[in-house]
Amino acid sequence: MIAVMQIFRGSSLTARALRSALFTLGGFGSAQLIRLASNLILTRLLFPEAFGMMALTMVFLQGLQMFSDVGVAPAIQQSKRGDDADFLDTAWTIQVVRGFCLWLAACALAWPVSQIYGEPMLLLLLPAMGLTLIVQGFNPTKMETANRHLMLGRVTLLDIATQVIGIVTAVALAFWLRSVWALVVSGLLSALVQLWLNTAFLPGRRNHLRWEKPAAQELIHFGKWIFLSTLVGFLYHQGDKIILGRYLPIDQFGVYNIGFFLASFPMLLGLMITRKVLIPIYRETPPGADPANFAKLRKMRGLVSTGLMALQAVFAASGVWLVDLLYDPRYALAGPVAVVIAIAQIPLIAALTYDQAAVAAGDSRRFFLLQATRACLMVTGLLAGLQFGGLLGALAGQGIAMIAVYPMVVRLARKMQAWDPLHDMVFAAVGVGIALGAWMINGDAILRLMPGVMPAALP
Numbered sequence: 001m002i003a004v005m006q007i008f009r010g011s012s013l014t015a016r017a018l019r020s021a022l023f024t025l026g027g028f029g030s031a032q033l034i035r036l037a038s039n040l041i042l043t044r045l046l047f048p049e050a051f052g053m054m055a056l057t058m059v060f061l062q063g064l065q066m067f068s069d070v071g072v073a074p075a076i077q078q079s080k081r082g083d084d085a086d087f088l089d090t091a092w093t094i095q096v097v098r099g100f101c102l103w104l105a106a107c108a109l110a111w112p113v114s115q116i117y118g119e120p121m122l123l124l125l126l127p128a129m130g131l132t133l134i135v136q137g138f139n140p141t142k143m144e145t146a147n148r149h150l151m152l153g154r155v156t157l158l159d160i161a162t163q164v165i166g167i168v169t170a171v172a173l174a175f176w177l178r179s180v181w182a183l184v185v186s187g188l189l190s191a192l193v194q195l196w197l198n199t200a201f202l203p204g205r206r207n208h209l210r211w212e213k214p215a216a217q218e219l220i221h222f223g224k225w226i227f228l229s230t231l232v233g234f235l236y237h238q239g240d241k242i243i244l245g246r247y248l249p250i251d252q253f254g255v256y257n258i259g260f261f262l263a264s265f266p267m268l269l270g271l272m273i274t275r276k277v278l279i280p281i282y283r284e285t286p287p288g289a290d291p292a293n294f295a296k297l298r299k300m301r302g303l304v305s306t307g308l309m310a311l312q313a314v315f316a317a318s319g320v321w322l323v324d325l326l327y328d329p330r331y332a333l334a335g336p337v338a339v340v341i342a343i344a345q346i347p348l349i350a351a352l353t354y355d356q357a358a359v360a361a362g363d364s365r366r367f368f369l370l371q372a373t374r375a376c377l378m379v380t381g382l383l384a385g386l387q388f389g390g391l392l393g394a395l396a397g398q399g400i401a402m403i404a405v406y407p408m409v410v411r412l413a414r415k416m417q418a419w420d421p422l423h424d425m426v427f428a429a430v431g432v433g434i435a436l437g438a439w440m441i442n443g444d445a446i447l448r449l450m451p452g453v454m455p456a457a458l459p
Contacts, residue, residue: 040326041171059241060113060126063234081215088141089210091219096209099137106130117246121180128184135191142204158197166190232368236375240398243382248391255330256391259337262322266311267345270352273304287418298420301353305427308349309434316342316438320445336445340392343438344399346431350424351406354413366412373408377401392449 081087107127114122143155166186173182199206235242240260245253287294315322319338323331378401385397413419439446 037167041174059238059245060122060129063238081218084215085205086210086212087215087218089208090212090215092141092207093209093211094216094219095139095141096137099134102133103127103130106133125180125184129187132187132191135188135195138195140199140202140204140207142202143198154202155198158194158201161197162190162194165193232372232375236371236378239375239379240382240394243379243386244391244394247386252333252391255334256337258323258327258331258334259319260341262334263315263319263338263341263345265315266308266342266349267352269311270304270308270349274352287416294417294420297418298423301420301423304353305350305423308352309346309427309430312342312346312349312431313434313437315339316346316434317441320442333448336442336449337391337395339438339442340395340399340446340449343435344395344402346434347399347402347406350427350431351409354409354416354418366415370405370408370412374401374405377404390450392446395449 107130110123110126113126114120166189169189170182170186173185176182241253241257244256248256287297316339319342320335323335323338327334378398381397381399381401381404382394383397385393385395387393389396410419410424
């Protein structure tokens, strides 16, 4: 026990990585529990139709948040100048300017989006939500400095505090207003609280407006591919909601989002771990530089994949039971939706730990190409599935797309000398076992998603 504690308390890469992984897991788990509690309350305050409208609104909020990522965070984490004051201030200046530009873009998009979805309220909601991007543009770069050095304890605590304040506000306003405006006000408040907490309580100097040409050139060169990756990443991660929000009745769309919320826990956790923990590890111990580095990464990759697959198995097996336990009968079909989404995401989970190798090496172009391929295949699978199999077909199409992108993942991993075929074969077999087990347990419930039972509102 003493030896284990000494490992965690040390300053080595292994100790910092283990501490960061634990803080990331604890922070993410706490945030998801808080979200689940608020989700259960909101579904009882609002009808499925209203909840679907809130979910559609949140898609664009999340999209605008993703568009605000111009590569500042990964650039700070991987750059040799990541601790230089002029570099950090230049990155912060770019971030601030980008926030204002994105708010103007949100205002310009509000009218066409409201027309496409037939929801006039979006004309006001998008500009109001876009204000959060301005606020987030002022977030201090010392948040990324903490990630760069795998010192995530205080960052995690501040994130949890922000989540608590925002969600408590959302629930209180939803009880009072019974309107999606509760999410707008709580979202803006959360952004302001996050800015204040991280500026006041994280160690490090305050940022100032600064434009150093060499720093700007490095950031723009690296960030242009990250920005494009973010655009296609939004299509990849939110494309299902953009498309299904258009083709499904609003009550069915609300049910779909309940199922997605439950089933996406392992995927979102994996994305956070790879972004916050694996980039610094890949940077400090490149797998191609030393066989010992590859061996360390294999062990860490195996631990991450094992944990995520175990969580995936839980949601794939128990999705129907969880929904029946937690939600009222109006949301019953969210159970089989959660099961199918959990199965469809297994190929992504199995290959997730390769993604950030290119970013850590400064090769943001290859990361963009991978994200673009994923987005194109996912949208194609989603649309084809909708056409031939309704909602169930759309979910199956996403799973097939995640399998089809694997050769591109291997190509990137081999270029970075990070590919581990033994890992992939083992977890592919595990994934097949999870899918078969989930079908044996929930097959009858999944068949309820067939066209005619929960039909998609195709034109």
